[in-house]
Structure formats: C-alpha cells, structure tokens
Amino acid sequence: MSVYDLTGRKALVTGGARGLGAGMAEALARAGAAVVIGDIREDLGEATADAIKKTGADAAFLPLDVTDEASWERAIEGTIAELGGLDIVVNNAGVEITQLVADLEADDIRKMLDVNIVGTALGLKHAFRAMRPGGPAGRGGAVVNISSVAATIAFPGIAVYSATKSAIDRLTRVAAMESGKLGYGVRVNCIYPGLCPTEMGNQLAQDVVELGLFPSVPEAIGAVIGLTPAGRLAEVEDIADAVVFLASDGARFVTGAGLPVDGGMGM
Numbered sequence: 101m102s103v104y105d106l107t108g109r110k111a112l113v114t115g116g117a118r119g120l121g122a123g124m125a126e127a128l129a130r131a132g133a134a135v136v137i138g139d140i141r142e143d144l145g146e147a148t149a150d151a152i153k154k155t156g157a158d159a160a161f162l163p164l165d166v167t168d169e170a171s172w173e174r175a176i177e178g179t180i181a182e183l184g185g186l187d188i189v190v191n192n193a194g195v196e197i198t199q200l201v202a203d204l205e206a207d208d209i210r211k212m213l214d215v216n217i218v219g220t221a222l223g224l225k226h227a228f229r230a231m232r233p234g235g236p237a238g239r240g241g242a243v244v245n246i247s248s249v250a251a252t253i254a255f256p257g258i259a260v261y262s263a264t265k266s267a268i269d270r271l272t273r274v275a276a277m278e279s280g281k282l283g284y285g286v287r288v289n290c291i292y293p294g295l296c297p298t299e300m301g302n303q304l305a306q307d308v309v310e311l312g313l314f315p316s317v318p319e320a321i322g323a324v325i326g327l328t329p330a331g332r333l334a335e336v337e338d339i340a341d342a343v344v345f346l347a348s349d350g351a352r353f354v355t356g357a358g359l360p361v362d363g364g365m366g367m
C-alpha cells in the first residue's frame with residue numbers, strides 16, 4: 101500500500117467550502133480519508149461536501165468560524181462524532197484585504213489578524229487537545245497550516261496579509277516543537293502556496309491594479325509568472341497534493357517544516 105494512502109484517516113479542513121480548501125478536501129478524500137469541511141459559508145460548504153460524497157467518499161459540512169473558540173469546540177466534537185475520530189487538521193481558512201501601507205485601516209488589519217493568526221492558533225490548540233494521548237481522538241496525527249508565498253517574498257499591497265502568513269510559519273515551528281517535546285504524536289507543518297486563481301487570488305490581481313501598482317490584471321499576473329521559475333500560476337491541485345503528502349505517512353519524519361509550493365517563486 102502507498103505511504104500516501106489515507107484510508108481510515110479522518111480529516112477536518114477549515115475554509116474548505118471553496119477555493120484551495122475545497123480542493124484539499126477533495127484530494128484528501130481521493131486519497132481515502134473521510135473529510136469534514138468547516139466553514140462560515142454553509143451554502144457553499146454543503147455543496148462541496150455533497151460533491152465529495154457523490155464520489156463515494158465519506159464527507160460532511162459543519163459550521164465553523166475559526167476566530168471563535170466555542171465554534172472550534174463544537175466543530176471538533178462534531179467531526180469526531182461524525183467521522184469516528186480525527187487524524188488530520190488543515191488550517192486553511194484565511195482572508196486577504198489588499199491595502200497600501202499608507203492607507204491601512206485598523207479594522208481590516210484586525211480582521212486579517214483574527215482569521216489568519218487567531219484562527220490558525222485556535223486550530224492548533226483544539227487539534228492538539230483532541231489528537232494528543234488522552235484526547236477524544238487520542239491517536240496523534242498531522243496538522244497542515246496554510247501560510248503563503250507572501251511570507252517569503254515582498255509583494256506590494258499585502259503587507260499585513262504577509263505578516264499574518266509569516267506568523268503562521270512561526271506558529272507551525274513552535275507548535276511542532278511542543279508536540280514533539282510533550283509526546284502529542286502530532287506532526288505540524290505548513291505550506292507556502294504560490295498565487296492561485298481562486299476568488300482570493302483573482303481579487304488580489306484586480307486590487308493591485310486598482311491601487312495603481314500594475315497597469316492591468318494581465319500585467320499583474322504576468323509579473324507574478326515572471327518571478328516564478330516554473331513559469332505559471334499555481335493550480336488548486338498543486339497545493340492540495342502537497343497537503344495530502346504532509347498529512348500522509350510519506351511525511352512521517354517531517355515536522356516543523358515549511359514547504360514552498362510556488363513554482364520556485366519564493367526561493
């Protein structure tokens with residue numbers, strides 16, 4: 101059997117209703133895992149879970165606002181009840197609000213800190229409590245946090261977003277250290293995806309034009325591709341397959357690592 105096979109594993113993907121998270125949920129299910137999608141978008145989340153179920157996989161949607169501690173408690177409890185365990189948590193939910201530093205709005209800064217940093221930190225907390233020995237799932241596992249190439253390069257218009265993604269990088273390292281030292285049996289890694297034309301990625305390309313940083317959307321995208329040795333944008337499956345790898349036994353000796361999946365942009 102392949103070391104990337106996830107048959108019997110139980111996964112929770114935050115922000116899995118659409119975009120990269122939906123692709124991650126689909127890829128985890130293709131690899132054999134049962135998957136819960138946790139998101140604030142119930143309409144989209146139910147539809148994505150239904151589409152996965154139609155492939156014959158075990159999938160469900162549960163409401164989850166990653167910024168809210170009580171919501172995390174309900175979602176983790178609900179996932180374990182729904183799937184019969186929890187082995188994989190993907191902290192993917194995130195928001196990006198494009199602003200020049202000179203025009204930053206405190207409320208927008210706080211929104212990004214809240215979803216991207218508080219949301220990921222609470223995800224780590226509740227994953228550890230559930231998956232460590234003695235927890236309600238209790239058999240260790242893997243957490244994959246979604247950082248960004250924005251944590252490894254300086255791109256205009258995304259200063260605070262980039263800062264939150266750098267924070268996810270550091271959360272990953274310290275969480276992996278604590279998990280190892282305290283015998284939780286949970287590997288913790290992060291991925292730095294390159295620009296992918298999801299709703300977030302497409303919106304960013306429009307925003308940087310509106311801010312006067314690039315003359316047009318094709319030129320903004322062309323600039324990103326020009327900085328990317330692989331010569332193209334990311335596709336959802338590029339990122340999703342890396343999540344499957346880090347969640348699988350193929351990565352059994354990988355923890356506290358950050359994996360660029362960006363075509364070489366952030367090298």
Ligand SMILES: NC(=O)c1ccc[n+]([C@@H]2O[C@H](COP(=O)([O-])OP(=O)(O)OC[C@H]3O[C@@H](n4cnc5c(N)ncnc54)[C@H](O)[C@@H]3O)[C@@H](O)[C@H]2O)c1
Pocket residue numbers: 114115116117118119120121138139140141164165166167192193194195196215219246247248249250292293294295296297298299300301
């Ligand atoms: N698209 C890119 O180019 C790109 C590049 C690097 C990193 N990322 C990161 O990948 C992740 C997914 O990005 P995407 O492009 O799919 O974005 P997206 O906006 O298409 O999807 C984000 C999902 O997160 C959900 N979400 C937002 N706030 C939430 C909350 N408080 N609680 C639960 N769910 C919430 C949304 O409802 C949505 O389903 C994000 O963390 C993003 O920062 C994206």
